[in-house]
Amino acid sequence: MTQSLFDQRRAAVKPDSAAGGPVVVIGAGPYGLSVAAHLRAASVPVRIFGEVMGSWRHAMATGMFLKSTPAATDLSAPASRARLTDFCREAGEEELTELTPIPCETFVRYGMWFAQQYVGTIDAARVSVVERAGTGFTLRLEGGEEFGARAVVVATGLGALAHIPRELRQLAPDGPGPQAAVSHTSQHTDLSVFAGRHVAVVGGGQSALESAALLHEAGAHVQVLVRAPRVRWGARPQLERSWGQRLAVPASPLGTGWVLAAVCRTPGAVRHLPARARMLLFRRALGPSGGWWLRERVEGVVPVRTACRIQRADLAGGQVRLRLMGGSGGTGGLAVDHVLAATGYRMDVDALLFLSPSVRQAVGRVPGSKAPRLSGAFESSVPRLYFTGSLAAPTFGPMLRFVAGTEFAARRVTARVRQHELHC
Numbered sequence: 087m088t089q090s091l092f093d094q095r096r097a098a099v100k101p102d103s104a105a106g107g108p109v110v111v112i113g114a115g116p117y118g119l120s121v122a123a124h125l126r127a128a129s130v131p132v133r134i135f136g137e138v139m140g141s142w143r144h145a146m147a148t149g150m151f152l153k154s155t156p157a158a159t160d161l162s163a164p165a166s167r168a169r170l171t172d173f174c175r176e177a178g179e180e181e182l183t184e185l186t187p188i189p190c191e192t193f194v195r196y197g198m199w200f201a202q203q204y205v206g207t208i209d210a211a212r213v214s215v216v217e218r219a220g221t222g223f224t225l226r227l228e229g230g231e232e233f234g235a236r237a238v239v240v241a242t243g244l245g246a247l248a249h250i251p252r253e254l255r256q257l258a259p260d261g262p263g264p265q266a267a268v269s270h271t272s273q274h275t276d277l278s279v280f281a282g283r284h285v286a287v288v289g290g291g292q293s294a295l296e297s298a299a300l301l302h303e304a305g306a307h308v309q310v311l312v313r314a315p316r317v318r319w320g321a322r323p324q325l326e327r328s329w330g331q332r333l334a335v336p337a338s339p340l341g342t343g344w345v346l347a348a349v350c351r352t353p354g355a356v357r358h359l360p361a362r363a364r365m366l367l368f369r370r371a372l373g374p375s376g377g378w379w380l381r382e383r384v385e386g387v388v389p390v391r392t393a394c395r396i397q398r399a400d401l402a403g404g405q406v407r408l409r410l411m412g413g414s415g416g417t418g419g420l421a422v423d424h425v426l427a428a429t430g431y432r433m434d435v436d437a438l439l440f441l442s443p444s445v446r447q448a449v450g451r452v453p454g455s456k457a458p459r460l461s462g463a464f465e466s467s468v469p470r471l472y473f474t475g476s477l478a479a480p481t482f483g484p485m486l487r488f489v490a491g492t493e494f495a496a497r498r499v500t501a502r503v504r505q506h507e508l509h510c
């Protein structure tokens with residue numbers, strides 16, 4: 087078997103040099119930035135890679151808003167003035183209330199401000215390979231640079247984890263664009279390219295419903311296909327709540343109710359639940375729903391077919407012919423120019439191709455899933471390899487799927503990294 091150039095060079099990297107290298111954070115979204123801010127404040131040598139707020143710039147359509155409220159959308163730094171409201175005040179942005187949907191553009195500007203204030207130098211390069219070397223790692227960047235790292239924090243978000251159902255996958259090439267028959271919502275920043283075309287949006291969550299609204303407003307002929315028997319909508323937040331109401335239905339960054347309040351207050355305890363219970367929480371705690379402020383742009387405006395499954399999809403005469411089972415429109419077919427899959431993401435370490443096959447293989451999984459099994463400090467079964475964000479949600483609960491989990495993750499990872507340093 088021939089060794090790749092990278093393998094040969096890796097063999098030449100002395101294990102000591104990797105162990106003595108910096109901590110590397112891969113990804114400069116909310117989790118990467120927060121972890122990096124904490125590590126830098128703790129004077130840990132750290133290099134951070136990726137485009138600042140890259141997913142929010144390139145994997146979301148123009149015109150989208152955040153579903154979360156301002157209070158649940160703070161990045162985390164040890165300093166006290168790093169919140170979204172601090173940014174808005176300092177930058178002269180419009181003040182946000184719980185009733186103000188946050189434009190994605192505002193959140194991107196907040197992330198860039200946060201990076202400048204609390205992180206410092208960030209290398210926009212993408213990491214293409216992570217391999218083990220002694221007690222540390224060897225990394226390669228897409229530009230070819232290779233170097234050692236004592237620890238690696240994976241904060242790469244959902245990008246590589248986009249999921250398109252089997253029935254549609256064979257019609258989905260990698261590239262986006264109106265000429266492809268099927269694409270995933272994460273492939274689009276400009277939905278106006280579908281103006282005048284017939285589009286079926288598959289899914290019943292925020293991404294599906296907001297994409298449908300944007301497509302309709304851009305002049306596309308849209309139909310939403312939802313598997314569930316009905317579309318669920320979030321409730322408009324109540325600004326004034328009585329003491330009794332707060333006790334009966336407590337608030338949390340993810341919404342109201344005892345289950346959400348409990349999992350948000352004690353993500354560390356969630357980890358001690360049996361794996362089956364955690365996976366159930368992961369899948370069910372926050373089912374697909376649309377933000378309250380989106381409802382009037384969809385209901386009665388865009389046709390929505392509920393209780394409906396796609397049985398098969400074929401290309402014929404330049405169109406996609408869908409065979410549908412059930413649904414308010416009955417069993418039958420639908421012909422469209424394009425199918426937009428708003429069908430979510432799968433937590434699968436094997437989809438992270440920048441981790442070498444041997445690293446991926448060595449990462450233990452949460453039973454019943456392909457997500458990494460993590461310690462209380464977000465460390466995987468590969469020592470000094472950490473996973474944050476959604477990939478940590480099957481371990482710590484649904485808060486890790488959202489920006490609201492950044493504080494918990496950044497503090498735990500940093501404490502563990504410092505502990506390693508003290509013992510080296």
Ligand SMILES: Cc1cc2nc3c(=O)[nH]c(=O)nc-3n(C[C@H](O)[C@H](O)[C@H](O)COP(=O)(O)OP(=O)(O)OC[C@H]3O[C@@H](n4cnc5c(N)ncnc54)[C@H](O)[C@@H]3O)c2cc1C
Pocket residue numbers: 112113114115116117118119135136137138139140141142146151152153154158159211212213214241242243244245293440474475476487488489490
């Ligand atoms: C449509 C949509 C709407 C959402 N709305 C909300 C919301 O309202 N509120 C909320 O809390 N959450 C929301 N989320 C969830 C959201 O993804 C997370 O809360 C948040 O972005 C997670 O941050 P992250 O740092 O883990 O990932 P990301 O924000 O995805 O950042 C990952 C970063 O890693 C970089 N990267 C990836 N691979 C590499 C590599 N190999 N080398 C270098 N860099 C790399 C990417 O470029 C990106 O910058 C939404 C998600 C989607 C898809």
